[in-house]
Amino acid sequence: MKVATWNVNSVRIRLEQVTQWLQDNPIDVLCLQETKVVNENFPRSSFTDLGYHTYVFGQKSYNGVALVSRSPLSDVSMGFGAILPEATVGDLDEQKRVITGVVDGIRIVNLYVPNGSAIDSDKYIYKLGWLKVLREYLQVLLQQSNSLLMCGDFNIALEDIDIHDPKNRATQVMATDVEREALQNVLSLGLADVFRKFTPEGGNFSWWDYRTGAFRRNAGWRIDHHYTTPDLYERSLSCTIDTTPRKLVQPSDHAPVIIEF
């Protein structure tokens, strides 16, 4: 089974590229982020025509996540509020960033972690608070399942080798110690970075800024991840970044990352 995560930066603008990629790659579950479309306007038929089921949690203009699966998913839910009490979640589900479902006994959690904008901004505080609630959310799901895959756009580079140039990273959003600790605190529930099981060296990235020719210079960041429980970590056969779609005209700034079991 193959599961991919891909921040497509608007599913409608990228529809042709995404559906073509699905036809070129035998993916069982595609986890999309930044769909930027309300549920009614999600281009479902383009995926159902290819034999996929779609589960969407969208909003206007910003954010939005979706699961696109060859097999029907069970126990699908949207947002933290489906799992956690209202008092814990607060208004975090106003931004559509969380969707989950089960296939072949694997609980898949698809996330679009807040970017954080700039250090000490309100959005940075929001990001850190969001990650705290994420930990509680996973804690509940892990009580129900020992086989969990958490993937998505985390907007955090966990190690210096995940950044093309880490020298200013202490003051850069996505790379601060505080953000890394917040993510490590989530991973301490028993999740591990599958990409690093197969690829210990740096220079492998999943996002390149549209500006300054970042992709041509491979000046990227690895911020899109697959984290799993130990059984899936053992069962994983590969975890790769497909840079092919990033080379197309009018691409997403992220590349898909694929895990195989």
Add this chain to the structure above:
DNA sequence: ATGGCGAGAGGATCTCGA
């Protein structure tokens, strides 16, 4: 030091992303 690019909303030029 700043902006570079791209998308959405709306109908010029903003906000937001990373």
